[in-house]
Amino acid sequence: MAYIRTFGEIPGNSEGTLYVDREELRLAGLHAHKQNGISGTEAEGADAIVLNGGYPDDWDEGDLIIYTGQGGQDARKRQVADQTITRGNAGLVRSQMERLPVRVIRGHEEKSEHAPTEGYRYDGLYRVVRHWFKTRADGFRVLQFRLEKITEAETLPDLPQDIDVGDLGSQSTSDGLVSRTERVTQRLNRKVSVVRNIKKWHNDICQVCDTTIELPGGPASEVAHIQGLGEPHNGPDREENALCLCPNDHLRFDYGAIYLNDDLKVIDAKTGQAIGALRTHPKHSIDLRYVRQHRSYWTK
Amino acid sequence: MAYIRTFGEIPGNSEGTLYVDREELRLAGLHAHKQNGISGTEAEGADAIVLNGGYPDDWDEGDLIIYTGQGGQDARKRQVADQTITRGNAGLVRSQMERLPVRVIRGHEEKSEHAPTEGYRYDGLYRVVRHWFKTRADGFRVLQFRLEKITEAETLPDLPQDIDVGDLGSQSTSDGLVSRTERVTQRLNRKVSVVRNIKKWHNDICQVCDTTIELPGGPASEVAHIQGLGEPHNGPDREENALCLCPNDHLRFDYGAIYLNDDLKVIDAKTGQAIGALRTHPKHSIDLRYVRQHRSYWTK
Secondary structure, X not given: OOOOOOXXXXXXXXXXXXXXXHHHHHHOOOOOOOOOOEEEEOOOEEEEEEEOOOOOOOEEOOOEEEEEOOOOEOOOOOEOOOOOOOHHHHHHHHHHHOOOOEEEEEEOOOOOOOOOOOOEEEEEEEEEEEEEEEEOOOOOEEEEEEEEEOOHHHHOOOOOOOOOOHHHOOHHHHOOOOOHHHHHHHHXXXXXXXXXXXXXXXXXXXXXXXXXXXXXOEEEOEEEEOOOOOOOOOOOOOHHHEXXXXXXXXXXXXXXXXXXXXXXXXXXXXXXXXXXXXXXXXXXXXXXXXXHHHHHHHOO | OOOOOOOOOEOOEOOOOEEOOHHHHHHOOOOOOOOOOEEEEOOOEEEEEEEOOOOOOOEEOOOEEEEEOOOOEOOOOOEOOOOOOOHHHHHXXXXXXXXXXXXXXXXXXXXXXXXXXXXXXXXXXEEEEEEEEEEOOXXXXXXXXXXXXXXXXXXXXXXXXXXXXXXXXXXXXXXXXXXXXXXXXXXXXXXXXXXXXXXHHHOOOOOOXXXXXXXXXXXXXXXXXXXXXXXXXXXXXXXXXXEEEOHHHHHHHHOOOEEEOOOOEEEEOOOOOEEEEOOOEOOEOOOXXXXXXXXXXXXX
16 A cells, blocks of 8 residues: 655544554655665655664653664664665755654663653654764764654644635535544645745745755755735735745845746846746646735835 | 843742733733833834733634734824834734733633633633734725734743753753743743844844844844754753854754855755855854854765
8 A cells, every 4th residue: 555645644643643563654654664774755744753672872851852864784783884865864954844744653672761661652743853873883874853842832823824725615614524633634744745836846946046055965945935925915825826936036035125027027126127027837827816916014 | 120121930929920010011021011012122022912902903712812913093082094014013023923821811801711710811822823814894005913822831832942942950950949931931931031132233144144034023033043942962052052044044054055154155965066155143153063063964
C-alpha cells in the first residue's frame, strides 16, 4: 500500500497512542518506512521521525530533542562515512524551512526516560528549529536537528484561520461534520500542496529579482500570499493568490515597499515607478482580483 | 517621571489587572502616554496599545484584534488627513518586524463585549502579524494592524532558553530569586537592546551584501546570532555574537551556505572560496570564538 505523506495529526492516532511495531506505524499513516528514522524527502519535507536509540548523539529532554540525521552507517550500525543533506535529512531541512510539523515517535530501544517500555508511541508534533553538522570523536560528521514540541495553541497561528477548505465546507458549518484535528490537518496539507506547486513551477527562483537562495540542502524560496489570509481580508490559500519570492522581496511585498500593477509590472511604492516585470510561468495563473486587493493596501 | 519602555509582562501587573485611569497605567510602566493609543516609536518598537473606542474601524474579537493606527484626526476626533507610518504607527510596524510582544489594554469606552465596564484593564500580550492601509468611506486612509493573542507557551520559543541573564544569575539558580515572568521580561528586553544596537551601528545595512530593505516605515534588517542560542550550543545573546544581515543572507548563514573565516572573509560553503569580506563597525566587536563555533557546524 502506497504511503500518503500527511503533515500534522493523523485522525484516530492521538498523542500517546501505542503501536506494536514499525509496520503498524506505517499502516496507520504515521511514518513512511519500516527501517529509516526519518519519513521524508527533499522535495516534500519530513512528516515524521522515530527515536529508537540508533544514534548515540541523540539527546532527548522530552519537549526538546536533539536528533541525529540518517546515513553513513554500515549494516552493523557503525559510523563509516559522513552524513550529507540528502534524502530524509534534506526532508527535515525542508520542514524547518517551511515550518512543517513533524510527528515524533519514540521506540522502546531509545535510552531515555521518555521512551515507552515496549513498542512505539506517537508523542505529538514538533518543529525543527535549527540544524548543523557535528564532528564526532571518531572524526565522522553527522547532521543534527533541534526539535521543539509545539503546543496546540501554536499549531494554529501559522494556518489561515478562515480559508475555503473545499469539500469540508466553511468553518462555520463544518463543526458537526469533522473534528477540529481533521480540519487542521486538511488545511495544513492543502497549504503544503500550494507551496509545493508554486516552488516547483518557479524552481525556487524569485519572481521579482530572479534570485535563488542556494543552500547545502538545495534551493530555497518563500511562498507569499498576495491577498492576506485570515481576517479581515480572507484571501484564499490557492496558487492564484500566491507568489514565489526570495525572503527579501517577500518582506518588501508584505510591508508594501513593492506592489503589482494589472500588467504584473513590479512597482516601487516610494517612487510609483516600475522596477521590473513579475516573471510568470504558464501553469501559474495569477488572479488580478488578489493583485488589486494587495495594491489597495498600499496605494490610494 | 521618565517612562522606561519594557517589552512583555510588567511584574506586579498580571493579565486582568484593572486601572482607574491612563495616569495609573503610565505610572505602572504599562503605557508611555496619557492620550495616544500607541506606546512606541519607530526606533524602539511599540510595547503597548490602548483600545478605547477612538476609531470606528477597530474590530475586536478578543484573541484577534484589528487595530487602527494613530493620526489624521482633528481635536474633535474627526478624520481630516491620511495616516502615515510614523511615530506610534512605525513603532507597531517595528514590533511586527521584530516579533515583539505588545501589551493590550482595553478601556471602558471601547464598544465591544471585551471592554471593561469601568477604567482600564490589562489584557495580556499580543503579536502584530500584519499591517496595511485601508481607504475609509470618507476617502481618508488609515493604517490597520492585525494583532493575535500569544499564549504563555508561545512567548518562550522566541527567547533563548539558556542564555546568561547577567545580574539575575543562571537559570538553574534563579528560581528562588525572581519569578519566571520577571526572568522572561528581563531576557526579552536584553534581547531588544542587542537587536537595537546592532541595527543602529550598521544602519540596517547587511554586513554581507550591503543591501538595505527599504520599507515605507523605514529601513529593515535582521539580527542573526553567530553561535546558536539554546541547547546544545548555548551561544550568548550579546552583540559580539550577532550580525546585521538581510533576510536572504540570514537564511544563507543559518543554513550553512555561507560562513566566516577568522579574518572575517565570507566563504561560500559550496566552493570554499571567499565571496567578500564582512563589513565591520568600530563599535561592533565580533568574538572569533563564536565565528569558529558557527564554522564548525558547516566545515570539517
